[in-house]
Amino acid sequence: MILSRLLQSLAVLLAMSFVVYGLMGLMPGDPIDLMIAADPHLTAEDALRLKALYGLDRPWTERYLRWLGQVAQGEFGYSRLYAKPVWEAMLPALGNTALLMAAALGVALAVALPLGILASLRPGSAFDHAVNLLAFASVSVPTFWVGLMLIVLFAVQLGWLPAGGMETVAAGGGGMGDRLAHMVLPVATLAMAGIGQYVRQMRAAMIGEAGHDYVRTAWAKGCGPARVVLNHQLRNALLPVTTIVALEVGGLFSGALITETVFAWPGMGRLIYESVMGNDFNLALTGLLLATAMTLLGSILADLAYRWLDPRVSLR
Amino acid sequence: MTNALRLLCLAAALALGLAAPARAAKDELVIGLTQFPSTFHPSIDSMLAKTYILSMARRPITAYDPSWTLVCMLCEELPTFENGLAKREKTPDGRQGVALTYRLRADAQWADGRPMTSDDVLFTWTVGRHPRSGVSNSELYRRILKVEAKDARTFVLHLDRLTFDYNAVNDFHILPAHVEKPRFEAGDAADYRNRTAFDQDTANPGLYNGPFRITQVVQGSHVVLEANPHWGGAKPAFRRIVVKTVENTAALEANLLAGGVDVIAGELGLPLEQAIAFEARNDPRFAIVYKPSLVYEHLDVNHSSPILADRRVRQALMLGIDREALSRQLFAGRQQVADASVPPLDWVHTDELTKYRFDPAAAGRLLDEAGWALAGGVRRNAKGEPLALELGTTAGNRSRELVAQVLQAQWRTIGADVRLKSEPPRIFFGETVTKRRFPHLAMFAWYSAPESVPRSTLHSTMIPAEANGWAGQNYGGYASPEMDKLIDAIELEIDRGKRKALWVDLQKLYADDLPALPLFFRSDAYILPTRLKGVTPTGHQDPSTLWVEDWRWE
Numbered sequence: 001m002i003l004s005r006l007l008q009s010l011a012v013l014l015a016m017s018f019v020v021y022g023l024m025g026l027m028p029g030d031p032i033d034l035m036i037a038a039d040p041h042l043t044a045e046d047a048l049r050l051k052a053l054y055g056l057d058r059p060w061t062e063r064y065l066r067w068l069g070q071v072a073q074g075e076f077g078y079s080r081l082y083a084k085p086v087w088e089a090m091l092p093a094l095g096n097t098a099l100l101m102a103a104a105l106g107v108a109l110a111v112a113l114p115l116g117i118l119a120s121l122r123p124g125s126a127f128d129h130a131v132n133l134l135a136f137a138s139v140s141v142p143t144f145w146v147g148l149m150l151i152v153l154f155a156v157q158l159g160w161l162p163a164g165g166m167e168t169v170a171a172g173g174g175g176m177g178d179r180l181a182h183m184v185l186p187v188a189t190l191a192m193a194g195i196g197q198y199v200r201q202m203r204a205a206m207i208g209e210a211g212h213d214y215v216r217t218a219w220a221k222g223c224g225p226a227r228v229v230l231n232h233q234l235r236n237a238l239l240p241v242t243t244i245v246a247l248e249v250g251g252l253f254s255g256a257l258i259t260e261t262v263f264a265w266p267g268m269g270r271l272i273y274e275s276v277m278g279n280d281f282n283l284a285l286t287g288l289l290l291a292t293a294m295t296l297l298g299s300i301l302a303d304l305a306y307r308w309l310d311p312r313v314s315l316r
Numbered sequence: 317m318t319n320a321l322r323l324l325c326l327a328a329a330l331a332l333g334l335a336a337p338a339r340a341a342k343d344e345l346v347i348g349l350t351q352f353p354s355t356f357h358p359s360i361d362s363m364l365a366k367t368y369i370l371s372m373a374r375r376p377i378t379a380y381d382p383s384w385t386l387v388c389m390l391c392e393e394l395p396t397f398e399n400g401l402a403k404r405e406k407t408p409d410g411r412q413g414v415a416l417t418y419r420l421r422a423d424a425q426w427a428d429g430r431p432m433t434s435d436d437v438l439f440t441w442t443v444g445r446h447p448r449s450g451v452s453n454s455e456l457y458r459r460i461l462k463v464e465a466k467d468a469r470t471f472v473l474h475l476d477r478l479t480f481d482y483n484a485v486n487d488f489h490i491l492p493a494h495v496e497k498p499r500f501e502a503g504d505a506a507d508y509r510n511r512t513a514f515d516q517d518t519a520n521p522g523l524y525n526g527p528f529r530i531t532q533v534v535q536g537s538h539v540v541l542e543a544n545p546h547w548g549g550a551k552p553a554f555r556r557i558v559v560k561t562v563e564n565t566a567a568l569e570a571n572l573l574a575g576g577v578d579v580i581a582g583e584l585g586l587p588l589e590q591a592i593a594f595e596a597r598n599d600p601r602f603a604i605v606y607k608p609s610l611v612y613e614h615l616d617v618n619h620s621s622p623i624l625a626d627r628r629v630r631q632a633l634m635l636g637i638d639r640e641a642l643s644r645q646l647f648a649g650r651q652q653v654a655d656a657s658v659p660p661l662d663w664v665h666t667d668e669l670t671k672y673r674f675d676p677a678a679a680g681r682l683l684d685e686a687g688w689a690l691a692g693g694v695r696r697n698a699k700g701e702p703l704a705l706e707l708g709t710t711a712g713n714r715s716r717e718l719v720a721q722v723l724q725a726q727w728r729t730i731g732a733d734v735r736l737k738s739e740p741p742r743i744f745f746g747e748t749v750t751k752r753r754f755p756h757l758a759m760f761a762w763y764s765a766p767e768s769v770p771r772s773t774l775h776s777t778m779i780p781a782e783a784n785g786w787a788g789q790n791y792g793g794y795a796s797p798e799m800d801k802l803i804d805a806i807e808l809e810i811d812r813g814k815r816k817a818l819w820v821d822l823q824k825l826y827a828d829d830l831p832a833l834p835l836f837f838r839s840d841a842y843i844l845p846t847r848l849k850g851v852t853p854t855g856h857q858d859p860s861t862l863w864v865e866d867w868r869w870e
Contacts, residue, residue, distance in 0.1 A: 028746050029742045030746065034742065042453050042455075044785060046453060053506060147567075148566055148567065151574070155573075155574035163567065163570045163574040165562075166534075169346065169538050261567075262566075263567065264537065278354070
């Protein structure tokens with residue numbers, strides 16, 4: 001079964017690579033046109049020479065097939081923008097993004113799951129209303145605005161935390177504490193964006209499970225609240241939440257463009273955006289396909305987690 | 317915020333061992349930019365962030381100084397006919413060429429202690445003219461027919477033609493042969509851009525010859541430069557300079573206020589309206605310096621349009637807009653109104669030309685004359701067609717979008733119905749403008765150089781078309797034998813006085829004929845800490861960092 005899912009994933013990746021390459025290839029203009037428009041010193045001869053050098057004078061389908069052949073041999077090529085092997089250009093950003101997104105996901109789950117569970121215990125209570133309000137605010141307020149407000153408050157007004165970057169680059173900066181300090185605001189921004197979604201899912205799933213017979217039976221047997229909620233109800237309520245979290249795995253490797261831009265965090269979101277806009281096919285394709293592969297892998301892991309959470313579920 | 321919450325936050329901060337980011341030490345400076353360079357090779361890809369950073373670490377042979385005068389930076393003396401270092405000669409095909417003798421400064425050396433030599437110059441020329449080396453602007457290298465090494469420091473460039481700016485070799489970026497030659501010769505020249513030490517070994521001191529050298533690059537984040545111990549010029553006041561990239565300008569401003577950066581570069585920093593708002597807050601820690609530049613904001617006119625082919629309509633459109641009021645209202649008067657394409661800071665600029673001050677009545681008379689009669693608020697011609705125009709510009713550029721809206725409103729008062737169209741820069745510059753797909757007007761800016769001859773933008777041989785592979789930048793399709801003649805003459809006129817007269821004629825013709833509608837010369841806003849001294853904005857393509865050794869804390 002797993003093998004079948006892996007083969008399906010491979011087909012999705014192949015289709016995805018074709019679509020992404022095609023969309024990039026069909027985008028109007030190319031980086032050489034833009035360079036020429038910005039610099040009157042570049043001549044038409046320069047433009048033709050550079051387009052030929054970068055292969056931009058060939059049809060995109062021809063370039064795609066060549067790229068696919070190279071990838072099949074494990075050769076991802078060079079980044080046109082950064083003049084480096086693709087993985088060398090991508091790995092630092094990948095690490096930065098994974099660190100940021102994993103921390104944000106961890107914080108979001110650590111806050112959202114208990115809040116969702118607690119709110120579900122007394123639906124309609126003042127606490128439940130407050131949690132719902134928080135959840136709606138979390139999904140409604142734009143990330144860039146939250147990021148900027150946090151910067152203004154904690155970096156500009158209070159001066160407690162740095163406004164951006166990954167570390168203090170002036171002499172005397174650096175170290176674990178300094179790096180953690182630089183993570184606080186972007187992690188908080190991303191976590192706040194995720195909390196609302198997880199709270200609502202957790203709360204709804206818990207309320208849904210509360211009406212089932214097995215929960216009533218547990219109460220009737222005289223189980224304590226902690227045992228009923230955590231051992232019986234939660235285990236089943238985690239199924240839909242697991243699906244959402246599993247799909248977030250792709251996000252761990254594709255980054256968050258807006259948050260990375262606001263906090264000057266050199267991650268995958270910015271790298272992929274720049275590579276797409278700069279027609280850096282090798283870099284953009286590898287980045288996007290990696291994110292897709294991770295999302296597909298997350299989906300397979302979610303299925304496996306279902307089996308663990310509910311042995312009645314089987315993979316077919 | 318309650319005290320309890322304050323205490324909680326403080327406790328969290330202390331638990332992490334944090335404090336507010338320390339201001340840079342006395343011998344350090346952190347500069348904020350909105351762009352990160354994709355490559356550090358001086359001749360591959362043209363990018364302002366790269367030029368800005370490399371100007372602290374590398375010096376060109378010649379450059380324009382802050383007073384827009386051509387000066388030697390790596391050479392001892394500019395070759396001229398007067399000092400005998402420039403000599404007329406015939407090219408092999410019988411044309412008028414020129415031989416230029418340059419001598420590298422005695423103290424010119426790479427940051428690894430190796431002297432700069434004529435071998436470096438020869439190698440650079442080899443790379444620059446190689447069709448597959450990836451060098452973006454190879455025009456100068458192609459124009460050089462031969463390089464002759466006279467001795468270790470003296471070399472002669474033989475150029476294929478004699479133009480007035482014959483001794484300006486600003487685009488000749490000397491490469492260190494001892495570092496780059498083995499990499500260039502290691503394989504196919506087409507892959508040189510993937511082998512160059514500028515990107516594979518950026519911290520190699522042998523790549524730099526300026527007061528600083530790059531010691532660390534964190535892609536997408538920051539670049540660290542440290543003082544070059546082998547620099548022969550004035551000792552810089554800073555031991556270390558960090559250039560930090562913050563693409564979001566609101567976040568960049570917050571970084572400045574929070575102490576994350578000390579300076580916001582004018583060349584690639586806050587947009588003018590944001591800088592004006594920043595200035596309005598009167599923060600005594602910062603000084604805002606506005607420098608008019610040669611970035612020429614204008615409206616390109618499609619001369620194939622039957623409406624705009626009539627000069628009277630173009631003149632009426634100029635009379636129908638109040639650019640002074642527009643600059644005052646939107647930009648606190650910081651954008652300099654343009655009368656033609658040559659900025660006032662350029663020595664060839666003239667004020668003796670037709671100036672279009674806001675005069676709707678005169679605009680109306682011209683339109684009447686051109687056959688556009690006012691009927692129900694919109695002018696129509698004899699066939700009943702309305703005076704309807706489309707004005708395109710770049711989406712996401714707030715300044716331009718605001719200006720476009722004001723122009724639309726002002727032109728409505730003279731009976732012109734203008735429809736606005738914004739497109740993403742990639743489409744606007746990649747297709748609409750470059751392939752002449754704008755029906756009437758396109759608003760954008762030209763970035764040129766001091767005394768830049770407008771051949772590519774105004775000469776009739778430079779009109780892009782499918783037949784010529786969309787070559788040239790005369791996007792409006794302007795064709796004037798008189799303008800062509802002036803451009804050809806200016807390029808070849810060595811005598812400054814005669815050349816100035818030609819430039820005056822060119823500007824007068826521009827103002828009368830209006831190949832494009834002039835708007836402003838854009839100002840750059842430099843946000844500098846009040847105690848930072850010695851920063852001199854140039855307003856042209858050579859950034860202020862080319863004189864970074866003059867910068868110091870007071």
